Amino acid sequence: MSAPMSDTPDTAIPSGLASSSTAFDRTALADFRELAGRIDGNGPRYTSYPTADRFHGEVGDAAYRRALDACRANVPAPLSLYVHIPFCENICYYCGCNKIITKDHTRSARYVDYLAREMAMAAEQLGERRAVMQSHWGGGTPTFLDPVEMRHVMSALHKHFELLPEGEHAIEIDPRRVGDDRMELLGELGFNRISLGVQDFDPEVQQAIHRVQSYEETNGVVRAARRLGFRSISMDLIYGLPHQTTQRFSATIDRVLEMRPDRLSVYSYAHLPHVFKPQRRIDPAALPPAAEKLDILVSTIERLTAAGYVYIGMDHFALPNDDLAIAQREGRLQRNFQGYATHAGYDQLGFGVSAIGAVAGHYAQNARTTDEYYAALDKGQLPIVRGFETSEDDRLRKFIIGELMCNGTLDIPAVEASYSINFAQKFAAELVDLDKLALDHLLRRTRNRIEITPLGRLLVRRIAMVFDHYLREDALRPKPAAPAANDAKVIPLVRYSRVV
Numbered sequence: 001m002s003a004p005m006s007d008t009p010d011t012a013i014p015s016g017l018a019s020s021s022t023a024f025d026r027t028a029l030a031d032f033r034e035l036a037g038r039i040d041g042n043g044p045r046y047t048s049y050p051t052a053d054r055f056h057g058e059v060g061d062a063a064y065r066r067a068l069d070a071c072r073a074n075v076p077a078p079l080s081l082y083v084h085i086p087f088c089e090n091i092c093y094y095c096g097c098n099k100i101i102t103k104d105h106t107r108s109a110r111y112v113d114y115l116a117r118e119m120a121m122a123a124e125q126l127g128e129r130r131a132v133m134q135s136h137w138g139g140g141t142p143t144f145l146d147p148v149e150m151r152h153v154m155s156a157l158h159k160h161f162e163l164l165p166e167g168e169h170a171i172e173i174d175p176r177r178v179g180d181d182r183m184e185l186l187g188e189l190g191f192n193r194i195s196l197g198v199q200d201f202d203p204e205v206q207q208a209i210h211r212v213q214s215y216e217e218t219n220g221v222v223r224a225a226r227r228l229g230f231r232s233i234s235m236d237l238i239y240g241l242p243h244q245t246t247q248r249f250s251a252t253i254d255r256v257l258e259m260r261p262d263r264l265s266v267y268s269y270a271h272l273p274h275v276f277k278p279q280r281r282i283d284p285a286a287l288p289p290a291a292e293k294l295d296i297l298v299s300t301i302e303r304l305t306a307a308g309y310v311y312i313g314m315d316h317f318a319l320p321n322d323d324l325a326i327a328q329r330e331g332r333l334q335r336n337f338q339g340y341a342t343h344a345g346y347d348q349l350g351f352g353v354s355a356i357g358a359v360a361g362h363y364a365q366n367a368r369t370t371d372e373y374y375a376a377l378d379k380g381q382l383p384i385v386r387g388f389e390t391s392e393d394d395r396l397r398k399f400i401i402g403e404l405m406c407n408g409t410l411d412i413p414a415v416e417a418s419y420s421i422n423f424a425q426k427f428a429a430e431l432v433d434l435d436k437l438a439l440d441h442l443l444r445r446t447r448n449r450i451e452i453t454p455l456g457r458l459l460v461r462r463i464a465m466v467f468d469h470y471l472r473e474d475a476l477r478p479k480p481a482a483p484a485a486n487d488a489k490v491i492p493l494v495r496y497s498r499v500v
Contacts, residue, residue: 141173
């Protein structure tokens with residue numbers, strides 16, 4: 001076995017992520033089966049650093065306004081926007097998102113009025129109508145809103161911001177609630193990317209998770225999106241759900257490949273019924289055992305990459321000509337609260353309940369309930385209830401984690417020049433831990449470079465955790481007695497961009 005740190009010249013180390021080939025390394029997948037159970041435990045998805053569980057209540061309206069003032073000085077840099085629509089007509093038992101289950105559309109009418117008020121307050125603090133390169137409507141189910149309400153929200157956005165036509169403007173939709181007329185409206189409103197929840201097409205799985213959705217409904221939306229010229233179609237799948245097997249999930253992959261979406265997210269289901277009450281309706285005995293769940297994941301990676309998809313990392317796949325794959329090849333892929341993104345380097349404003357913004361080195365999260373959200377806005381306050389002000393060390397580590405997770409390589413001299421540090425001295429402990437991971441062939445390291453291997457891409461979260469200062473602090477603290485199950489603090493690994 002070779003030494004963890006090599007003296008091989010940096011130019012001799014091939015980039016693990018730059019190859020245009022979509023076929024994934026079969027040896028890496030075989031090794032992943034052996035390593036996953038040994039070293040891949042629960043951990044952050046790093047849609048932010050520090051992670052959302054580190055946010056605290058000392059960040060509120062005043063601190064966020066100061067951050068917006070700092071953002072105001074950064075003109076003409078464009079912004080990113082996230083709009084949270086929490087309403088759903090029916091509950092999906094697996095879901096960990098911040099949602100409101102209702103069929104009463106008067107509730108959404110009031111909500112969009114308050115959304116417009118929040119946008120106006122934030123825009124006033126920014127001082128001028130700022131350009132937006134990336135916008136995303138999530139939920140809940142954004143298409144719960146009726147056409148009048150959708151026009152209301154979009155009108156407010158256009159009043160206060162300039163949504164650039166060359167930007168990426170996405171909305172999450174429920175194919176069971178969207179027909180051709182609504183798809184035409186989405187195109188008219190300026191959306192150019194849609195994200196469809198699918199999860200699984202197997203009827204027994206769908207019954208068990210209370211989400212019955214036919215292939216025909218889903219394909220109808222895909223065909224409408226292509227006919228109307230949407231730039232990108234994304235689908236969400238979940239593995240680890242009740243009654244799933246490798247063979248059954250492979251049948252779902254067959255149907256997905258027939259539709260050939262531009263992007264795919266394949267999320268791991270985290271069964272946390274003590275955190276998410278709807279999950280109590282899922283029979284834990286019906287969940288696939290750990291070995292079967294791992295087989296589902298490995299088989300899915302093999303199937304998708306063999307079909308021409310690029311494995312972006314973690315749970316994301318994209319066709320080679322999709323903007324996400326292009327950004328990765330060009331070394332400009334980034335992460336934000338929606339996961340991997342092509343335009344994540346901008347300040348992000350979050351609107352609506354539980355939405356998170358990232359502005360001028362500050363994270364700020366809105367109130368989680370509509371009552372708290374409305375009350376703050378009625379007082380003339382931005383509805384921030386918690387957040388985090390990052391330090392220089394936080395921003396350095398955020399950059400390192402982002403480079404490793406997105407582009408698979410770290411140029412150490414460039415980091416030293418940008419942050420005025422001696423990398424080996426500052427990260428002495430981290431380099432020791434990296435060398436342990438190198439023994440498992442997750443990465444290669446020289447004095448000037450860290451390079452993630454194909455196997456390391458499958459366990460990249462574990463590599464990123466090495467640079468998480470807060471996890472290191474936690475490890476040094478005395479361990480308290482284990483809490484009762486209902487009192488345990490758990491940060492779930494499901495749609496972490498919207499779950500806190």
